Amino acid sequence: MNGKDANDGSLNKPLKTIMAAANKAMPGDVITVHAGVYREQVNPPRGGTDNAHRITYQAAKGEKVVITGAEPVKNWEKVDNDTWKTILPAKFFGDYNPFADLVHGDYFISMDRPNHTASVYLNGDWLREVYSEKQVLTPSENVGSWFAMAPNKGKDDANAPTTIWAQFKGVDPNKENVEIAVRPTVFSPTKAGINYITVRGFKLTQAATNWAPPTAGQIGIISAYWNKGWIIENNEISYTVCAGVALGKYLDQGDNFAGNNSQVYTTTIDKALKNGWNKETVGTHIVRNNHIHHCEQNAVVGSMGCAFSIVEGNEIHDIHVRHAFSGYEMAGIKFHGFIDGIISNNHIYNTGCFGIWLDWMAQGVQVKGNLLHDNSQADLFIEVSHGPALVSNNISLSKESVLMNSQGTVFGHNIFGGKFTVLFYDSRQTPWHLPHSTNIVALHDNPSGETQFINNLFVNGSDVSQYSSALLPVRFDGNIYTKGSVRAIGLKEKRRMGEVKKDMEEVMKKYKEQDAVETNALVKNEFDAANTLSVQKNEVYLEITLDKSWLEQKRKLMTSSVLGKASISNAPFENPDGSELKIDKDYLGNKRNVANPSPGPFEILSTGKQKIKVWTN
Template sequence: MFLMFSVGNRQSTINVFNRTGLALCILLFSAIMYGKEYHVSVKGNDANSGAEATPFRTINKAAQVAYAGDVITVHAGVYREWVNPPRGGASDDCRIVYRAAPGERVEIKGSEVIANWQKVQESVWKVVISNVFFGDYHPYKDLIYGDWFDARGRVHHTGEVFLNNKSLYEKETLDKVLHPVANTGIADAEGSTYTWYCESDNQNTTIWANFHKYDPNKELVEISTRKTCFYPEKPGINYLTISGFYISEAATQWGAPTAEQIGMIATHWNKGWIIENNVISNSKCSGITLGKERGTGHNVWLNDRSIDGSLHYIEVTFRTLQNGWNKEQIGSHIVRNNEIFACEQTGICGSMGAAFSLIANNHIHDIWTKRQFTGAEIAGIKF
């Protein structure tokens, strides 16, 4: 007698001759059902097997080999990468779980450390960075824009500069970095004098920053380089769990309900994610986004002012329904027990992607505190 069974892409055939063979079959089936556990460590190597004794170096490597039922355990350290899962789980009971190792601090950052700053005058420093460094996404050329976004008459880049895990204030002229003026209309007036400005040409990007009493070559100075930290580029990546991470410092874009919405964690309008027990901070725009994808429209009002934005949103809603939006494919997420702060658009947003979801017990605070831009899509939670 032969038994054939499969989970995900794994298929096995067992020749069962007797009770011993049947018992072996059951044990093997149980092992497949419960999946594998892969380990990731900053001391690992992506050429390893991913076992606890021979961990991978990057979360992305683990993502490439994980299938439904598997667990990815990430150990202490800072991981500077965009996690782009190629597949999801099979059901609510057969997920792919991404988790920080219990009791360990695991950070996923959308930034890189920048050294070799040169002093310009007193508290102002500059650094020149080759554009090659940024790869296919350049946050210091990419401007924030979108439906219902108000730039207040100036440019804003998706990139950001951080001094010891706190963001500086971007300015539109170098003079405002050389001679900063405090914004007394916000809570952190003193902090608003820590400023930065950038210029880019075809070869290099130059960033000037006013660090006041701090020497940037002796402190932790980072700049945002990735547009997200955890986001599947393709749809259909369902039933993922993201638990226990510190996620920060991505160069996120404005997420209007009529545009693709990509936060530092972004579901790409998929189904059945659990996002829990994370600390999410320092996003240029949004922390967590539960929608929308690009195919049904992207900043449609910005591209057509002939009708009101609310009518564009209604049209987008109808297009999503025509394109197969339904409860079986989108939503039903759980977002719980996260702390989300220092995001300048929203803590959590998601046009139609939050449908049928549970959003509970999240501590969301200090959203839009810098007041550098404004718009109709700013809130702690905006659905």
């Protein structure tokens, strides 16, 4: 369509840009965007008033709509071999030049490399940044690379040009689609309180995002920072140096220069509470059915602004696979303060980091029905949180299933194919809250234990031996151990979890080390579950051997009354709305036998090798 921003935005007189529509839209309006590539940064000036009066941004049905943070670049001049050069004037970038902007922030580790927020793309795929003209001129068998020289802020002439060298393997860049990222985000408001927005059906891509730590206003390709009630669904979100979807806190002076210790984040929480961190003001977002990939920090990130939200049905992969930098915030999904949040039915794989990382204040969290595999660190890390947290009906098949230094967690009806790493004691004082609230009751340290394993299936490669003893009770009940799995019970020697400080006298006075307790276990050392994943077209299948005879040993249905309360927070295991918790459905949504539920994520209907569809793209 040939739109003009002077038009009224009707079907017969369409607008040219999404931003022009955003400026006109009022609560209850729907903005339908037709096929095309929109090179703009959408900054919605207002949101809806409630769920019934949203402002909806949607791609026209059946049409491909791309909103990109990149601009095309031609006029490449060949330098040598596959390396070419272009010189861009300052006006090309306007007020933001990512080639002059270093990735930086709290908890970020540069690895002594000047990583920039910029990217260079060849036919939609990104080249790798190198750090000298010599490197970009050196022939390489790997993916193409780029190096840039841009004006140094405050030192050089702001009107000086930017020179980019890029190595394009075997192609003439003037005959291909070459783009560079120039916008720091694609779809993000610049102020808080832009509530009840829906964004659906787009390809959102190629933003020059900066590092998104929990202490700063977090900006991704798309950001719902310090707003309420966003729905982000059915999008493809891809290619950025840092974050894909950001559900974080408000922007503040001093962001990304606060420091790297626990006290800094405690101060951040105190300020957030004064700035409206509560269920009435922020959070309650839904991020569902998106395809999120090629983000180097995380696919979905949030700090406190993510509370009371749901992340479901997303395919997440190729996160932090380039390892150009490091830090403490890399995961497929990384949340701080994810109170009463739900992470369900996602497929998270091929990350160079954690699959899911729940850090501080993961109270009332449910992680259920997710498929996790081929993640280079643990599929799940729950850090310095006091529960209650429920982890149920998941398939966890990476080499490391779980990293823990938290309490008040129940693992129920999962398949585990990796080891558990458990820190014996963490002295950090972290908050716990009133149930279903952001209101902080007190701070507490983080001893190991106070964990329940109920009705799980442990297969080859799983190892929970580090829970053989802990500082708080550990309960195992109704679990199955097949060939190649390692139990916590029956070890000849106790293993202290993780790195234990030499001086533990005061800790051991406060807590008495306890042996794990197990009941109703089935140990099948000769039974090979032989679990493997296979991909056929757009479907993922789990091939696994199960045995109906396992049901001869009776098990209890997992309910609020069976699970009790998390001891430190004194909060019950229940749903976010306060209703009773019942694990009465399996991974596939089938009803469980409430009188005797099957171990693992599937209700077992037959004996032998099973081929179970566990994901459809």
